[in-house]
Amino acid sequence: MSDHEPPILARRTLLLAGAGLAGAGLPLGGTAAAEGAPPEGALTDLPLVPPRTEFVYEAVVEIAPLVPLGDSPLGERRIVPITGGRFQGPRIRGTVLPGGADRQLVRKDGVRRLDALYEMQAEDGAILTVRNQVLIDPGRDGAPDYRFSTIEVTAPEGPHAWLNRLVLVGTLTSLRPAREAVLVRAFRLA
Incomplete structure (x- = not known):
C-alpha cells in the first residue's frame, strides 16, 4: 500500500459513518444533534441510531x-x-x-x-x-x-x-x- 492511499479499514469506517449519518437523517457535513450524538462514554464517535x-x-x-x-x-x-x-x-x-x-x-x-x-x-x-x-x-x-x-x-x-x-x-x-x-x-x- 502506498503512503497516499488510506487503509481499507479507514475507508470502511468513513463509509459506515456516512451511512449512519445519512440513515439518521443528519447532514453529512453538519454536526450531530443531541438525539443522534454518541452517548457519553461511548467507544466511538459514530452517531447513536436506536432501533425502531x-x-x-x-x-x-x-x-x-x-x-x-x-x-x-x-x-x-x-x-x-x-x-x-x-x-x-x-x-x-x-x-x-x-x-x-x-x-x-x-x-x-x-x-x-x-x-x-x-x-x-x-x-x-x-x-x-x-x-x-x-x-x-x-x-x-x-x-x-x-x-x-x-x-x-x-x-x-x-x-x-x-x-x-x-x-x-x-x-x-x-x-x-x-x-x-x-x-x-x-x-x-x-
Whole structure:
C-alpha cells in the first residue's frame, strides 16, 4: 500500500459513518444533534441510531390458575397452563392453541422470570411455535412494573416464514380481574 492511499479499514469506517449519518437523517457535513450524538462514554464517535419498533401482532392468551412447583435455590417455581386465546396483527391472525405453559421463577429479590412456550394457529392452518421470555421487575417507590420480553416465533416454510427472520420484543399486561388472560404485544426491531 502506498503512503497516499488510506487503509481499507479507514475507508470502511468513513463509509459506515456516512451511512449512519445519512440513515439518521443528519447532514453529512453538519454536526450531530443531541438525539443522534454518541452517548457519553461511548467507544466511538459514530452517531447513536436506536432501533425502531413496528407492531407485528397482539395475543390475548387465556390461562388457567397458577400451579406452585415449590422453592428452589434460585427462587419459587410455578407454572401457568395456557388454555387458548386469539391473536391478530396487520399480516396474520388466528388462535392460541391450548396445551402450552408459562414456567415462572420468582427470585428472592422479587423479580419474576417467565418462560412461556405455546403454539398459535394462523387462519390458513399454519402452526407457529412461540417462546416468550419475560422479565417482570415489580415497581419500587411508586414506579410502574418493568414488563418486557423477547419473543421467538418459529413458523413453517411458506406464507408465514417472514416471522423466522425477525427479532421480536414484547410487552405483557394482565387482563385480570376482567378475564383470566394476559395481553402479549409483539413488535419487530427495525
